[in-house]
Amino acid sequence: MTRPYAEVIGDPIVQSKSPVIHGFWLDRLGLDAEYRKTLVGADDLPRFFAERREDPDWRGCNITMPHKLAALDHVDDRGDVRGGIGAINTVFRADDGVPVGTNTDAGGFYAPLAGFDFAGRPVTVVGAGGAARAILFALARMDVGPVTLLNRNVLKAGVLLSSFGLKGQALPLGAPLAPDTALLVNASTLGMAGQPPLEMDLDVLGEDAVVYDIVYAPLETPLLAAARARGLDTVDGLEMLVGQAALAFELFFGVAPPRDGDDDLRALLLG
Structure with missing residues (x-):
């Protein structure tokens, strides 16, 4: 049995704390979904997005270095992020199933x-x-x-x-x-x-x-x-990391994360 999931992609990816953050919120909300981290090299971006477009369980991904500019070429840019910020850090599946790029870093x-x-x-x-x-x-x-x-x-x-x-x-x-x-x-x-x-x-x-x-x-x-x-x-960097993740979480899973647990989340990340 499959369940909805989102993920973070990058190269390298082992250092990412995004799965801890999103996993914490999923547990708090009792949502039957998961958040993964996936190593994706620059040459693999076209294949990655082509495969995810066909996966009905995929809700989107966060993007870390070095793909924040290159990923724009593989998703819809309905908010003209290219003409505004010029880089994306989040891709979400729109209601029509199309991956759409946005930026929650700002x-x-x-x-x-x-x-x-x-x-x-x-x-x-x-x-x-x-x-x-x-x-x-x-x-x-x-x-x-x-x-x-x-x-x-x-x-x-x-x-x-x-x-x-x-x-x-x-x-x-x-x-x-x-x-x-x-x-x-x-x-x-x-x-x-x-x-x-x-x-x-x-x-x-x-x-x-x-x-x-x-x-x-x-x-x-x-x-x-x-x-x-x-x-x-x-x-410090956790402030921006958690802030941008909260905006992305709602795009992925359709509900705002429980920010009243930020102190516990920060302790978990530091541990």
Whole structure:
């Protein structure tokens, strides 16, 4: 007997915590469904989506690196995500059975910042990949001040800033932080397990600056450790991960996840 399922795809995929998150919510709600993780290489994307289109039990998937841009070529783009964010992190089966791409990263990124006011204040973002696209999309709607985008490829970063209508500048990795930076976001893989740390001098930041690292493996990145040592407000990668997962869960299973158990979920993820 089969049952509905969703999954997360990527390469690598072993590090993904999405099955723990979605499994926690499925158990809490008593839903007879499951959530899997599936290794999918770049060359396998066409076959993967062709097979899932024919599987009536498939409810959709989350997408992690490196497929957030390439997956757009294999699903319907009914919300013009390509023309907006330019990358997807979620695919859901629409009522007519067609896989549709969307992006829940932007909402997941914004949720922990709802209590802060960055209107008109300078922001620095590190990275220019799929996650950075969602973050810049959100920042453009938060009415922030100038955005400095740090990336190895400065030209790519400059084009990305312009595409979201953000004023600011593109600089190479390693450029010093502007002292008036109110929000620093690491949207790169730097600091992730197996990757070099993101080395930045946070001493120049003001006492009210916020440091946000979307990396969640490890949760305590060198960047966040340095920020906390300075007494700055921080947001870790689990905040965005759980936030974007909650939006995707409802698309997959048709019901909102029970967020009153977030403390228990966080303890489970950290354990």
